[in-house]
Structures are given as structure tokens and as C-alpha cells.
Amino acid sequence: MTRRIMGPFNRVEGDLEVELEIESGQVVSAQVSSSLYRGFEQILQGKEPADALVYTPRICGICSVSQSVAAARALAQLSGVTMPTNGDLAINLILANENVADHLTHFYLFFMPDFARETYRNEPWYELIANRFRAQTGSAAREMLAARAQFMHLMGLMAGKWPHSLAIQPGGVSRSIEMQEKARLQAILFGFRRYLESQLFGDSLENIVSLDSADALQAWSVEQPLDRSDFRAFLEVAGELELDQLGQAEDRFMSYGAYQLSGRNSFAQGLWETELEPLDSKLITEDISHSWMGYQTAPKHPFEGVTLPDAEIEQAYSWCKAPRLDGKVVEVGALARQQVDGHPLIRDLVSQSGGNVRNRVIARLLEIARVTLLMESWVREIQPKQPFCDHAAMPQEAQGAGLVEAARGSLGHWIKIRNGRILNYQIVAPTTWNFSPRDAKGQPGALEVALQGAKLRAGEQEPVSVQHIVRSFDPCMVCTVH
Amino acid sequence: MSDQPTLNLLWLQSGGCGGCSLSLLCAEGPDLFTLLESAGINLLWHPSLSEASGSELIELLKSILDGEVRLDLLCLEGSVVCGPNGSGKFHRFAGTDQPMMQWIERLAKVAGHVIAVGSCAAYGGITAAGNNPSESCGLQYDEHEKGGLLGQSFSDESGLPVINIAGCPVHPNWVSETLVQLACGELQRQHLDHVGRPRSYADHLVHHGCPRNEFYEYKASAEKSSDLGCMMEHMGCLGTQAHADCNTRLWNGEGSCLRGGYACINCTAPGFEEPGHPFTETPKIAGIPVGLPTDMPKAWFVALASLAKAATPKRLKENAVADHIRVPPSRKPGEKT
Ligand code: SF4
Ligand code: SF4
Numbered sequence: 001m002t003r004r005i006m007g008p009f010n011r012v013e014g015d016l017e018v019e020l021e022i023e024s025g026q027v028v029s030a031q032v033s034s035s036l037y038r039g040f041e042q043i044l045q046g047k048e049p050a051d052a053l054v055y056t057p058r059i060c061g062i063c064s065v066s067q068s069v070a071a072a073r074a075l076a077q078l079s080g081v082t083m084p085t086n087g088d089l090a091i092n093l094i095l096a097n098e099n100v101a102d103h104l105t106h107f108y109l110f111f112m113p114d115f116a117r118e119t120y121r122n123e124p125w126y127e128l129i130a131n132r133f134r135a136q137t138g139s140a141a142r143e144m145l146a147a148r149a150q151f152m153h154l155m156g157l158m159a160g161k162w163p164h165s166l167a168i169q170p171g172g173v174s175r176s177i178e179m180q181e182k183a184r185l186q187a188i189l190f191g192f193r194r195y196l197e198s199q200l201f202g203d204s205l206e207n208i209v210s211l212d213s214a215d216a217l218q219a220w221s222v223e224q225p226l227d228r229s230d231f232r233a234f235l236e237v238a239g240e241l242e243l244d245q246l247g248q249a250e251d252r253f254m255s256y257g258a259y260q261l262s263g264r265n266s267f268a269q270g271l272w273e274t275e276l277e278p279l280d281s282k283l284i285t286e287d288i289s290h291s292w293m294g295y296q297t298a299p300k301h302p303f304e305g306v307t308l309p310d311a312e313i314e315q316a317y318s319w320c321k322a323p324r325l326d327g328k329v330v331e332v333g334a335l336a337r338q339q340v341d342g343h344p345l346i347r348d349l350v351s352q353s354g355g356n357v358r359n360r361v362i363a364r365l366l367e368i369a370r371v372t373l374l375m376e377s378w379v380r381e382i383q384p385k386q387p388f389c390d391h392a393a394m395p396q397e398a399q400g401a402g403l404v405e406a407a408r409g410s411l412g413h414w415i416k417i418r419n420g421r422i423l424n425y426q427i428v429a430p431t432t433w434n435f436s437p438r439d440a441k442g443q444p445g446a447l448e449v450a451l452q453g454a455k456l457r458a459g460e461q462e463p464v465s466v467q468h469i470v471r472s473f474d475p476c477m478v479c480t481v482h
Numbered sequence: 483m484s485d486q487p488t489l490n491l492l493w494l495q496s497g498g499c500g501g502c503s504l505s506l507l508c509a510e511g512p513d514l515f516t517l518l519e520s521a522g523i524n525l526l527w528h529p530s531l532s533e534a535s536g537s538e539l540i541e542l543l544k545s546i547l548d549g550e551v552r553l554d555l556l557c558l559e560g561s562v563v564c565g566p567n568g569s570g571k572f573h574r575f576a577g578t579d580q581p582m583m584q585w586i587e588r589l590a591k592v593a594g595h596v597i598a599v600g601s602c603a604a605y606g607g608i609t610a611a612g613n614n615p616s617e618s619c620g621l622q623y624d625e626h627e628k629g630g631l632l633g634q635s636f637s638d639e640s641g642l643p644v645i646n647i648a649g650c651p652v653h654p655n656w657v658s659e660t661l662v663q664l665a666c667g668e669l670q671r672q673h674l675d676h677v678g679r680p681r682s683y684a685d686h687l688v689h690h691g692c693p694r695n696e697f698y699e700y701k702a703s704a705e706k707s708s709d710l711g712c713m714m715e716h717m718g719c720l721g722t723q724a725h726a727d728c729n730t731r732l733w734n735g736e737g738s739c740l741r742g743g744y745a746c747i748n749c750t751a752p753g754f755e756e757p758g759h760p761f762t763e764t765p766k767i768a769g770i771p772v773g774l775p776t777d778m779p780k781a782w783f784v785a786l787a788s789l790a791k792a793a794t795p796k797r798l799k800e801n802a803v804a805d806h807i808r809v810p811p812s813r814k815p816g817e818k819t
Contacts, residue, residue, distance in 0.1 A: 006536050007577030010529045013500050017576035036563070036582075037572040038497050039615030047612075048760040054747060058608040061501020061651060105507065113533055135533040136515060136525060145513040149735070152508055156734030160742015162508070163501040163651055164749075166762070167742045174707040174743030176805045184736075309615070311571045319572075385806055389708035462536045478499050 001028070006462050007035075009470060011110040011135075013062045014477025016435075018466065019317075022456065027466065030444070030451035032435050037292070037319040040482040041307040044425040049075055049394050049417050052425065056413065057164045059427065060479045062105075064163035065098040066406030067479075070413040070427075076170035077400030078417060081392035085262060087172025089378045090158055090388055092259045092266075093185070094168065095404070096371045096378075097154045102407035103334065103364045104200075106474045107230075108133070108144040111361065114467050115237050119457055125236050128227060140199070140230060147195035154188050157181060172389030177382055185379045193372060201369065202229025208369040212344040214352055217362075231365055243358035244349075246454065247469035249446040250329050251354045253336035254279065254433070256412070258405035259374065266374055267341040267405070271325065276340065281403065281412070283326040286428065289440040292316045299324065299440070302414035302426035303399060319481040322436040322445060323428050331355055331446045332409025332433045333473060335363035343370075355450075357472040364474070396420045406430055408474050429479035447473060489554040489665055491518070492546070492589065493528040493599075496573050496582045497609040497618045498560025501651040502600040503530055508734060509654035517658050521665040526551070536577055547588055555664065556593035558586060558621060561602040561609040562631040565617030572616045586621075587631060595638050595664055596621060597645045599657060601749060604646035604678065605630075611755035622646070622678065625753040642671060646678035649726065650749035653733060656683050677752055679725065688721035688739075688746045689775070691729035700794040701787050702802035707762070708743060711802025715771060718762040719745035722775035726750045 007017030015036045021029040040059050044052060056071040057064040069091060076083070083091075112133040120126050132140045152162060158175055159165035167174045177185070193205060201208050202224060208231075211217050217235075224232045238244065256279070257269025271277045285299035294310030309319070330336075335355055338346040345366060349359045399416040409430030416424040436445030447470065454465040495503070506514055518525055525531065526546075527539055534542065545551045562583055563573035570581025578585070590596050598621045601607035606625050609618040620630045622644040628634035630644075637643050645664075647656050660680050663669040675684045689695070697703070697712040704711035713719035721729075724746050728738045739746050747761050748754045759765040765772045774783050797809040 005577060008529070008536065008539060008575060010527075010532055010535050010539070013530070014495070015573070015576045033576075035574045035576045036497065037565075037616060038563070038609050038618070039612075042615040043608075043612035045612070051761055054761045055608065055611065058499050058501070058650065061499040061504040064499070064501060105504075109507075109530060117533065136531055142513050142515055145507060145515070146510070149508050149510045149513070153735035156732065156737030156741075158742075160737040160739050160744065161728075161733035163499075163504055165742060166739065166744035166747075169707050172708070175741075176708065176743075178806070309566065309572070311566050311569070387708075387805060389805065391706050391708075467535065 006466060011113065012471060012475045012477060013060070014480070016470070016475060016477050018451070018470065020451070020466065025456045027451050027454040027463070030448045031317055032437065032445060032447050033318040034320040034435065034477045034481045036477065037309050037481055039307070039309065041425050041427060044422050047422050048420070049078065049415065049422055052415065052422065053166055053168070056427070059482045060476060061163045062102060062476055063098065063406040063408065063411070063479060065095055065159070065165065065168065066404055066411050068165060068168040069095055070402040070404045070411050072168045072170045073402030073404065074400040074413045074415045075394070075402070077402065078398045078415065079170060079392040079394050081171040082390050083172050084387045084390055086177070086383055086386050086388040087390070088261045089382050090173040090175070090177065091168060092261065092378050093375055094155065094159045094165075094173070096259065096375050097152060098162065099407040100368050100371050101148050101152060103368050104144055104148055106364065107361065108141050110474065111471045112140070112234070113138070114464060114471065117464060119460070119464055123240065125226070125233070125240060129233060129237060132230065132233065143195075143199055147192065147199070151188065151192040154185060157184060169389055171391055172387070174389065176388045177384055179384045182379060182382050182384055189372070189376050189379060196368065196372060200229060200365070201231050205369040205373055208366065209373065213348045214345070217345060234361065238358040238361070243468065244353040244356050246465060247357040247450040247472055248354045249331050249450040251350070252328060252330045253339045253355070254325060254330040254332050254410055255337040255340040256403040256405055256410045258337060267337050270340045271330070272336070272339050276342070281401065284412070284428065285324055285327075287322040287324060287439040289322070290316050290318065290437040291321050292319055293321060302412065302428055303416060303424070305426045307426065318437040320432055320436055322439040323433050324439060329436070329443055329446055329449070330433060332430050333360065334367045334407070335360045336409060337405055338363045338367060357468050360472040394420065408476055409433060427482050429476070429482065431473070431475045431477060431480040434473045435475055435477070435480055488522050488524045489594070490526050490552050491523050491555040491557065492526045492553055493557045493559065494582075494586060494589070495529050496558065496560040496586065497563040497616055498600060498602040498607070500530070500559070502559045503528070505651040506654045506657055509658055510735065521662050523555070523661060523665060526553070540577060543585065543589070546592060549592070553589065553592055554594035555597060555661070556589055556595070557597045557599050558603040559599045561606050561616070561618035561620060562586060563609075563616050563618055565615065568617065583631065590621070590632055593638065595640070595642060595645060596632070597647060597660070598622070599647050600652050601648045601650045601754065604648040605752040607650060608755045620646075623752055642669070643674070643678055645669070645674065645680065648677070648679050648750040650754070653683070653728070653731060655731060656680065675725070679750065683727045683731070684725040684750065686725065686727040686730065688724040688726050688728050690727070692721055692740045693729070694740055697798055697802050699790060700798050701791045702794050702798040705803050708805040709803050710805065710807070713740070713745045714764065716764050717745045718747070718760070718764050720748040720773065721746040723773060724748040724750060
């Protein structure tokens with residue numbers, strides 16, 4: 001048995017180190033470690049509740065809006081403020097803008113460049129993939145960045161700036177949309193659809209979202225020439241490298257539900273193990289037995305949780321805590337969201353091969369198409385001249401939770417206030433779920449499980465299979481440890 | 483700029499959120515990669531953009547420190563994390579067992595220019611808020627005080643101190659323009675202001691070009707978020723004091739904080755993370771805002787404000803506290819054009 005430490009991992013957001021135990025060319029055990037602590041939960045103690053809207057987006061520059069929405073929802077629950085329909089629509093659009101941009105960044109800048117590595121030089125698809133996706137010089141990234149920047153004009157218009165906007169308020173948004181701006185938003189989405197259909201999918205968004213089974217996807221794929229689109233090229237690589245056999249975790253999927261409109265979620269909330277079950281957020285706890293954290297003995301619900309660092313804990317190996325649902329490990333992210341929501345393609349893929357590298361990426365790309373279509377409908381529903389924000393006073397004493405789906409999965413903020421000030425603020429981020437260390441029972445986190453069984457290619461020091469698995473989760477380490 | 487020699491750029495991240503890099507990916511006309519290539523900047527490594535991982539990167543850093551690879555531009559994003567108790571253990575550079583703080587210090591000594599990208603790297607920023615649990619500071623400042631990791635007397639071979647592209651996050655063009663100026667050898671000591679910020683954007687006030695200026699003139703003020711009026715009197719806006727060109731340059735093609743309907747919190751300033759009052763409320767004494775516009779005598783401001791308030795047109799008075807334009811500009815019926 002040999003022990004190997006991989007890190008720093010790049011093309012993930014923030015700092016990550018993975019320790020592997022390897023035997024006969026295969027990973028038998030893994031420990032995942034986040035190596036940065038900043039202490040947002042400590043910073044927030046004693047602040048005015050509304051100041052959370054300034055601090056929490058700055059937990060993370062990649063899902064800053066998701067953090068804003070979680071904070072705003074927690075504050076809304078505290079104050080009991082309601083939201084006009086325009087507020088829901090605006091927040092959905094801003095959040096969707098960030099999520100979709102995130103999925104694009106992940107696919108083009110973080111995930112695909114690994115297939116342009118030297119180790120794949122002799123593969124039949126290598127040249128096409130390397131020209132298109134090689135880090136920094138591939139042709140795809142420049143086209144994507146230009147399209148992404150144009151797409152994010154929506155953010156400029158509706159949220160002022162990205163990242164770190166203050167536009168998202170407990171009762172809606174600070175920025176109302178006028179008639180001509182609604183037209184401008186439509187124009188931005190037209191342009192973005194054109195990019196997606198010509199570069200990413202090589203087909204209409206409607207056709208992509210109506211792929212309803214593994215067979216339908218397969219049939220679609222063989223019809224398309226390899227260089228028709230980036231999705232097609234990915235499917236080729238995924239097939240050749242059997243990415244559907246790589247990186248399965250426990251296949252217990254959780255989603256808080258996404259994109260609320262008039263009290264309903266556009267993507268359902270729930271837990272999937274063998275069938276869809278309702279989600280009870282009261283069963284969430286965080287365990288710190290293997291984290292450099294002190295002052296908490298048993299696992300605690302976030303309302304009661306404590307976050308105080310202690311760099312000297314013996315058995316600890318990460319600044320990340322270990323969240324569990326009813327004591328169990330769950331996986332979150334686009335695949336979980338689409339599985340819980342019941343998209344037929346994802347349900348079929350998961351029933352055949354479970355959660356794995358290929359299916360995670362397919363779910364993310366599918367979601368780009370689904371969400372872009374939803375965005376078009378939300379813009380049409382905006383009613384200029386109607387209110388975008390309601391207001392209510394903040395109480396002196398209360399508690400509230402804000403649950404949201406960020407691009408990477410379920411994000412929750414739990415806040416308690418006393419005498420009008422923040423007494424406790426706890427954050428559980430998507431990557432905290434996926435990249436958690438072991439808990440007191442010794443249960444490894446989702447990535448730690450997913451890495452078991454990863455095979456090494458001949459002569460490899462830093463297995464590329466491990467890189468694919470890690471990045472298939474699209475981790476964000478700054479969120480994880482905040 | 484093809485006759486320029488190539489400059490090697492290394493980008494590191496420590497106690498930040500990655501938001502400055504993400505903001506930079508929003509660069510337009512041209513995109514980031516085209517910009518770097520055209521300016522003759524070779525990205526040795528960037529955590530989000532490079533292929534090299536793990537041991538390949540550590541080899542690269544060693545060869546920089548050994549003098550085998552030239553390091554022209556060192557960019558740090560995120561604060562320098564010194565905690566707990568000055569040990570730097572809160573940020574160990576993954577794969578190396580060493581505090582990031584030490585890597586940054588050693589690399590800064592061999593770098594042609596050292597650039598702090600964002601307010602965290604410049605002054606400590608948001609990461610240093612509250613009681614600063616991570617003991618974060620900037621490269622050459624600890625909030626307002628000079629010092630930081632590299633010490634107040636630090637300067638690079640050309641005599642420049644740390645270049646503080648402050649902002650939370652930075653506007654992509656603040657970075658790209660600074661890099662292009664450096665690549666052309668055009669950035670000199672006098673082009674940085676008193677806290678090390680490039681004057682190209684820091685010689686402006688956020689107030690310049692704010693679409694709410696007409697409301698400001700008449701002290702027609704917003705009272706709650708989503709109101710259209712000026713946000714200085716009640717909503718905590720620091721635009722009249724904040725050094726940046728946010729309202730003349732615009733963000734994401736269309737926006738700015740003020741255009742987005744919320745106050746400027748002066749994110750380019752040292753110590754902005756602890757204003758000493760709720761961010762979106764204006765502290766006042768006897769009804770008069772405590773922080774008055776930069777270089778305006780208080781008595782004048784008070785006199786002008788009460789005069790302006792008396793003369794506020796109905797259009798501004800009503801629109802200031804509405805979320806849509808209620809009263810459009812108009813003439814009375816029969817009035818000549
Ligand atoms: S809102 Fe702020 S920046 Fe705009 S006019 Fe008022 S004081 Fe100036
Ligand atoms: S308007 Fe003020 S707070 Fe907003 S980005 Fe500019 S300087 Fe920062």
C-alpha cells in the first residue's frame with residue numbers, strides 16, 4: 001500500500017488536498033482536506049442582521065448570488081416579509097444567471113482541459129479535444145468567455161454588478177425593471193441561446209431538454225458528427241473512457257428545491273434514495289470529529305452549531321465540517337437536483353449507472369438548457385410598473401433559515417438574533433456536503449467514497465482519474481470552509 | 483505590442499473568495515486570454531485557468547525561487563492569512579505543508595512587481611472583518627496602517643511599492659489596464675495614490691456619473707431599498723467619498739451598485755469592512771449625516787442642503803421615494819417649448 005498526497009488541486013475554486021492510499025494500481029481509500037480557514041461565522045456574530053447581506057456574498061466569488069439569496073431568505077423568515085411576484089422573478093433570473101454561467105465555467109475552464117493532457121495523446125479523439133479545450137489556448141474558452149460576459153449583462157442590469165451585489169433583499173430586489181429593460185433582457189437571452197445552440201449543443205434547447213432516456217441520448221449522439229458541438233465531443237470522450245464507471249458515491253441525492261415562484265419550486269425539493277422522499281431539514285447536523293474545530297461535542301443542527309477553529313486537534317484533517325442528513329451522507333449538485341426533480345433522462349441514466357463522472361456532467365449541461373428556457377419564460381412574466389420589493393421591520397429576537405440551490409447544490413444559512421444583533425450564524429455549503437471529511441462513526445464523505453476504486457494509468461504519479469472525479473463535483477473550497 | 487518582451491505572471495490566492503478572478507473572467511473587448519496574449523503576458527500559473535496541478539506547480543514555484551524562471555508579475559488575490567497566533571496554519575498551501583504566508587513572502591522578494599488584486603490582498607478586506615478570526619492582513623497594509631506582510635518599506639527593483647488594485651471585487655478593467663500599463667513600462671510611482679491604488683481609477687469618485695445625481699442636488703432621498711432617490715442621506719451611500727469610477731465605467735456592461743439600487747459601501751478603501759455602523763444606514767448627528775462629501779466644508783453643505791430641499795421639484799420629491807418613475811418630466815399645458 002502506498003500513500004500519496006495530491007495538491008494543490010487547481011481548476012477547483014479554492015484550496016484542496018487529497019490523500020490517497022493506493023494498492024495494485026487502484027485507490028482504496030481517500031481523505032479530502034480543505035486547507036484554508038477564514039471564519040465568516042465568527043465575523044458575523046454581533047453584527048446587525050441586514051449586514052449579512054454585505055458579508056455573506058463575499059464567502060464566495062463564484063456563487064456570491066446564491067449566498068445572497070440564502071441570507072435574504074433567512075432574513076425574510078426572521079422578519080416575516082413577503083415577496084411580490086416580480087421579486088421572485090427577478091431573484092430567479094439573477095440566480096439562474098449565476099448558476100448557468102457557473103456551469104459553463106466549470107465545463108469549459110475547469111473540467112474539460114484534463115482531457116487535453118499528454119496522457120491521452122494517443123486517443124483517437126485527442127486532437128479535436130486538445131485544440132478545443134487545452135487550458136488557456138484552446139478555442140472553446142475564448143468563445144465561451146465572450147458569450148458568458150454578454151450573458152452576464154443581465155446581472156449588470158438587474159443586480160448592478162457581479163459578484164457581490166446588494167440588490168437581493170429579503171422582500172425582493174432593489175432594482176425594478178422598466179418596459180424597455182424587459183426588452184433588453186429578452187435580447188440578452190436571444191444572444192445567449194444562439195451561442196448555446198451553435199457551440200455547446202449543436203441543436204435547439206428544446207431538443208436537448210426533450211431527450212428522455214439513455215437510448216434517446218445515444219441515438220442523438222450517433223446522429224451528430226463529432227465536431228458538431230462540445231456536448232457531442234464530451235459524450236464521445238465519456239464513452240471511450242467509460243466515465244460512467246468512474247466516481248460513484250452513495251447515490252443518496254438531496255435538493256432543497258430551486259427557483260421559487262409564488263410559493264412553488266420550479267425544480268422539486270426532496271431526497272432520493274430509492275424513491276423520492278420529502279426532505280426534513282430538521283434532520284441536518286454537522287459533525288466536527290475530523291475537523292480542526294472545537295467546542296462542540298456531539299453533532300449539532302446548524303441553529304445550535306458552533307464554529308470555532310482549533311488547529312491542534314489530533315485526528316482532524318480538514319477545516320471542513322461533516323454535514324449529515326439523519327446521520328447519512330448525501331450528494332448534492334445538478335445531478336441530485338435533476339434526479340430529485342425527476343427529469344426522465346437523468347432518472348434513466350442514474351438507474352443504469354448511478355451517480356458518476358459522466359452523469360454529473362450531463363446533468364449540468366442539461367440544466368443549462370432547462371434553466372435558459374425557464375429564464376426566457378420568467379422575463380416574459382415580469383410586470384413593469386408593479387412592485388419588485390416589499391419591506392418589513394426586523395424583530396429583536398427570532399431565528400430563520402434560508403435554503404437555496406447554488407450551482408453546486410444545496411446551500412443553507414441559519415441565523416439567530418438576540419437584541420437585534422446576530423447571536424449565531426451557521427452556513428452549510430454544497431461542497432461541505434460533497435467534500436466532507438469522515439464523521440464520528442467513520443463514515444467517509446461523498447467524494448471520499450467516490451474516489452475508492454479509481455484506477456491509475458501506467459506510470460501515473462497523480463492519477464488523472466482522480467482529477468476527473470474531483471472536478472466532476474465542481475467543488476468550491478472557499479464555500480466549504482468559509 | 484509584439485515588440486514587447488514577454489512578462490511572466492504568477493497568480494496566487496489566499497484568504498479571499500476567488501471573486502476577483504471571477505470578475506476578471508467577465509472582461510470584455512477583449513476576453514482575458516486575448517488581453518494577456520496581446521499584452522505579451524505569459525500566465526505561468528493561475529489556480530483556475532492552468533492545467534498544471536500538484537507537483538508540477540510546486541516544481542514551478544521552486545524554479546522561480548531558484549532563479550531559473552523569471553517572475554515579472556506576482557499577483558495575489560485574497561488576504562495574507564497569518565492565524566492562528568501568527569503561525570499561518572489557517573492557510574497551508576495544499577500539497578506543501580507550509581503556510582501560504584511563507585510562499586507569498588519568498589516569491590514577493592524575487593518578483594519584478596507585486597500586485598495586490600482586490601481589497602483583501604491590498605488591506606485585509608472582508609476577511610479581516612469582525613475580530614479578524616484568521617488574523618488576515620494585506621501585502622503592504624493592515625487596514626489603514628502601512629506594514630502588512632511585506633513591511634512598509636518594501637519596494638520592487640523599479641522602486642514601486644505593492645500596487646493595490648483595491649475593490650471588492652475588482653472591476654476587470656482595473657486589472658487589465660494596470661497590467662497593460664506595466665507591460666508597456668508606463669506605470670510609475672506617481673501613478674499610484676496615497677494607499678497604493680492606481681490613480682487611473684482611484685482619482686475619480688463613485689458619485690461622478692451616478693444616475694441619482696439630480697436627486698442628490700435637491701436632497702431628494704431614498705428612504706428604503708428600491709426607492710429611486712439619492713442614497714446618501716438615509717441609505718449609507720459613500721459614493722461622495724469613495725475613490726473609484728464605478729458610475730462612469732459600468733459593471734457587467736450595464737450596471738453599478740447605484741444603478742442596481744443599492745448604496746456604495748466604499749469597497750476600494752482600507753477598512754471598508756468595518757464602517758462602525760450598519761452598512762446601509764447613514765449615521766447622523768442631529769439629523770445631519772456624519773460623513774460628508776470629500777472636500778466640502780460642513781457649514782456649506784448644511785446651508786446648501788436646506789436650500790435645495792426647499793426648492794425640490796415635485797417630480798424629484800415623488801420619484802425619490804418610489805420604485806418606478808411616477809412623475810415624468812413635463813411642462814404645464816399651454817407652456818411654450
Ligand atoms: S446615491 Fe450616492 S453616488 Fe449616487 S448621487 Fe447619491 S450620494 Fe452620490
Ligand atoms: S460603487 Fe462603491 S461599493 Fe460599489 S463597487 Fe464601486 S466602490 Fe465598490
